[in-house]
Amino acid sequence: MGMVENIASLRADQRFADTDHWASFGAQWASGDSKRIECLSVVDETHDVKTFVFQCPDYPALAYEPGQFLTVSPVIDGQSVSRCYTLSSTPTRPFTFSITVKRVPGGAVSNWLHDHLKAGSALAASGPAGIFTPVAAPARKLLYLSAGSGVTPLMAMTRAAADLHADLDIVFVHSARTPKDIIFREELARLERALPNLRTLFFCEGLGDEPHWQGPLGRLSADELQRQIPDFKEREVFTCGPKGYMDATKALLGNAGFDLGRYHQESFDINAEEVLEALAEPAGAGQAQDTFTVRLARSGKVFTMTPDQTVLSAAKKAGAVVPSSCSQGVCGTCKTAVLEGTVEMKHNGGIRQREIDKGLRLLCCSRPTSDLVVDL
Template identity: 70%
Template sequence: MTTYAKLPTLAGAEPAHVSFTDPDIWTAYGAQWNSGEQKTLQCCAVIDETHDVKTFVFRCADWRALSFEPGQFITVSPIIAGQSVSRCYTISSSPTRPFALSITVKRVPGGTVSNWLHDHLNAGDTLLASGPAGSFTPVGRPAAKLLYLSAGSGVTPLMSMTRASFDMAARLDIVFVHSARTPVDIIFHAELNRMQARMPGLRVLNICEGPGVDTQWAGPIGRLDLALLQERVPDFKEREVFTCGPQGYMDAIKSLLKQGNFDFRHYHQESFDIAVLDEAPLLEQAPVLDQQAGVFTVTLSRSGKTFSMPGNQTVLSAAKKAGAIVPSSCSQGVCGTCKTALLQGTVEMNHNGGIRQREIDKGLRLLCCSKPTSDLVIDL
């Protein structure tokens, strides 16, 4: 039987936003699930959100409750064409409901994993997953006024945050601005409207590039710009901003906020573009040898494979081209999926939080953001 710690109470603290952002709250809801730990998840339901977006609901195979922070992601590893392929997907459900979690996936044309999930994963099936991970979360950042900006499937981490604050009756002032191609492409449209009707501090604004087939659409048409933001959210500079969406969208948001003299100490964005990652092929293209960068020999200790690679390429890219099966996902040093022991040699590693210092001290490296500075022996 799963037992729960008593939810912490903070003496003298105003409960409205402290409870929502206190890290101890989320670990109290279920058992800790470390980012590098794989678990078997069972799919409980598949829900059609839009014509090309589905939500997959999972529970832990042993019925255990799991803790995570709103906005974090997991890494799923289905077997596709006989090969384990890993991709990161943000948890769209709330950690206040720890016995089930969901990911919401947009079908990407040519996307290896998104198409497999849409076409093959059904209720009753199991899937290996590791996580949760990621620092794109309001936890540890106390703020009573929030601005969520999303586009497309970037809505998922912000939906997790909104669901969590709704479930906890947190007295937060949230403005949720979502951009979509047309009204029928708005993910979670009906649910957000229902939450808005019942949560006094939540305001939802949907912006569509065009009306599509919806002749009754009365919302804004076009794209979010500074004029519209100033009109609909005049106090945006007083808010903690969380942004998620395609890279072009996030670049545009940063540009308009800069134009509006926003203080970027209160700005947070998801650090990788899930749609781009899902388009990655099973094997990456061959690296081009660059004599000026130096050429090094890499030995994979388990398989016995040996290959040469230039110093201006990542070890992950070269290892995959050599035929090594290396679990990977974000390719930007965030998720930690490609964490591997470096047995001999040295690398230059520039990560984005996907590995801890104690793991580095033990000899682990993230292959996706490591470039060789000597010959290497890797535990693969």
């Protein structure tokens, strides 16, 4: 049987979690390749969230898995700056694709996109990547938990499930500051009316300017989890949001007896952590500990670092300009040749074995085990 026949013989809920199915929707854009994408329209979702709709002249129809992200690289003040944004669109409508971006106070790229990207503008981007997709854990009963802009991968999955008419039982829980901060609120309400097995639940920390809001207030608690989703232990959980939200959610589920082997998460606010790590004194500063010397072959910079730092954060701290985005070994932006020496690299799919064999490493998740010479 050929691949197409194989896919056709699958039920919709099986296709939802099948890589070949998603690959069949259009051309596949290798994750490391940079392309020009053109903005077709900009949609205001909330007061600080916009959706940017794109097309790529190289791909009339684009294949990706729901939940994957793009790395966009606008040129800001003469410098290319890369950040990851989940494709909030559904791959079942492959002719255009979108990202949905929340303004981060003081953030370089989110504010630039909000203030400068208009219909007709173009941008460099590299291809879809990421493993936070239904393929990671096929299941029919799902619990999607998100906060803030973390809604985007779960929205992509829900839109895809709806278009496929997949027989999936989804509870979609989203936490927002106030009702007016709920991203995709109207569309989720419409999808809930259309799909018998989709249930949405919004938790708001405050009422804001909607004093008549009837939904639950506060954060998701153990009691609310039991009361609202009594069968939560039977579900595969996908969580996305700020680190604090995800830590709290994981602890809540673990304490409630949920099998964390069925828990999947994607973190968005890695850059802030990286900034903090880069600015902080190395762990154990002031005490004697191993240090390694790193030489940057192109710039001639030499610095020392400890084995608990990533090569990326140490190089940035030493003043090197290193392209990076996700800081979790998924996007491939920081891929660089290590010319001499060895590192321990714990990546999440952002590099292929044949690239590793050629000496390339993802600096954001590589720690030195010897002195190094790096191709920077």
